[in-house]
Amino acid sequence: MRPPRSVRPRGSGTMRDVSELIFYAGTMDCGKSTLALQTDHNHASRGRAGVVFTRLDRAGDSVLSSRLGLQVPAVEVDETLDLREHVVGRLSAGERIDYLICDEAQFYTEEQVEQLAAIVDELNVDVYAFGIMTDFRTRLFPGSARLVELADRVQVLQVEALCWCGARAIHNARTVDGQMVVEGSQVVVGDTTSSSTDEEHEPGEVSYEVLCRTHYRASMTASRAGQAHISAQPLPFA
Numbered sequence: 001m002r003p004p005r006s007v008r009p010r011g012s013g014t015m016r017d018v019s020e021l022i023f024y025a026g027t028m029d030c031g032k033s034t035l036a037l038q039t040d041h042n043h044a045s046r047g048r049a050g051v052v053f054t055r056l057d058r059a060g061d062s063v064l065s066s067r068l069g070l071q072v073p074a075v076e077v078d079e080t081l082d083l084r085e086h087v088v089g090r091l092s093a094g095e096r097i098d099y100l101i102c103d104e105a106q107f108y109t110e111e112q113v114e115q116l117a118a119i120v121d122e123l124n125v126d127v128y129a130f131g132i133m134t135d136f137r138t139r140l141f142p143g144s145a146r147l148v149e150l151a152d153r154v155q156v157l158q159v160e161a162l163c164w165c166g167a168r169a170i171h172n173a174r175t176v177d178g179q180m181v182v183e184g185s186q187v188v189v190g191d192t193t194s195s196s197t198d199e200e201h202e203p204g205e206v207s208y209e210v211l212c213r214t215h216y217r218a219s220m221t222a223s224r225a226g227q228a229h230i231s232a233q234p235l236p237f238a
Contacts (some may be wrong), residue, residue, distance in 0.1 A: 019126045021117055023105070023147040025133045026157035027210050028172050032130040033057075035157065036103045037070050039128050048098040051090070053077050055107040064103050074101075077108060084115040087123060097125055105131035106141035113146040120152075135186050136174035136208070138216070161210045164222035169210035173221060176204040180219045 026032050036052075043050055054064045055077040065071035075086070091097060102108070102116065116127045129151070133144050140148075148154055161169040173180050209221055 019120045019124045020152040021120045021127045021147075021150060022129065023144075023151040023154045024128065024130045024157055025144065025147075025154060026159075027132060027161045027169055028208055029161035029169070029210050030157045031159045032132070032157055033064065033103055034070070036064060036101050036128070036130045037072060040072065040101045043099050049096040050099040050101060051075060051087070051097055052101045052103070053083070054103040056104055064101070074103070077102075077104075077112065079109055081112070082115060083112050084118050084122075087119055087125065091123070097123075099126040099128065102127060102129040103131070105129040105147060106133070106135075106144045107131075108143040110142050110146045113143055113150060117150045132172060134172065136172055136184075137182055137186075138171055139186075141186070163210060163212035163215055164225060165212060165215060167212040167214070169212055171211050171213060171216040173209045173211045173216055173219075175207045175209065175221060175223070178205075178207075178221075178223050180221050180224075182219075 024032060024035060040050055040052055052064050052072055052074040053076075054062075054074040057063055057065055057074070062074055062076045063071050064074040075081075077083070087097060087100070100116070100119065105113070108116075113129075116129065119125050120127050129147055131144050131147070132141065133148075134140055163169040174184070175181065176184075211221065215221075215225075
């Protein structure tokens with residue numbers, strides 16, 4: 001991570017902290033998308049103007065959603081999108097942008113993460129990135145790894161996801177047709193209650209589950225243990 005930078009004036013002529021690139025990281029079920037939505041709401045309610053980006057959200061293209069049922073429109077980030085060019089284009093058209101919300105940032109390319117850093121440094125726009133740190137093989141996503149290397153701050157989310165056994169969950173496990181797998185494409189979009197296939201058409205019903213290290217190493221999912229995966233149930237509040 002970069003060392004803290006000194007303050008400098010913004011357009012208003014007043015002194016304030018320079019913009020930052022902040023990476024909020026955690027496992028599935030830790031509330032990262034909910035926090036992304038809350039962060040956007042907090043800044044917008046104080047009169048700041050922002051743009052929301054996401055990639056491969058569970059609810060479909062061009063939307064940022066949380067498991068609580070909340071969602072907002074978003075710009076879909078595919079591999080061809082130049083984030084800096086996109087922001088510069090909107091600024092050049094007269095749009096005001098104070099901050100970016102970047103959800104599912106683990107799926108961004110390394111180049112796109114570098115573009116986010118350039119947006120912070122060159123355009124003085126705050127960037128709040130949210131993502132999962134590691135994949136189902138316990139390996140860092142390239143986007144997450146680059147964020148750790150470039151971010152001014154990395155915040156580990158304080159809402160702890162729990163394994164089916166009640167211990168703190170630190171790994172994201174993938175199951176195909178109910179069986180845990182540790183090989184395959186890094187990106188296969190699924191959910192705890194739905195199926196999906198990737199670009200290579202990996203067959204079967206793909207689901208994800210968070211596990212503690214002990215049960216990840218033992219490939220002991222909730223189904224194998226005969227336990228209900230409680231995160232698949234809707235929470236009793238909005």
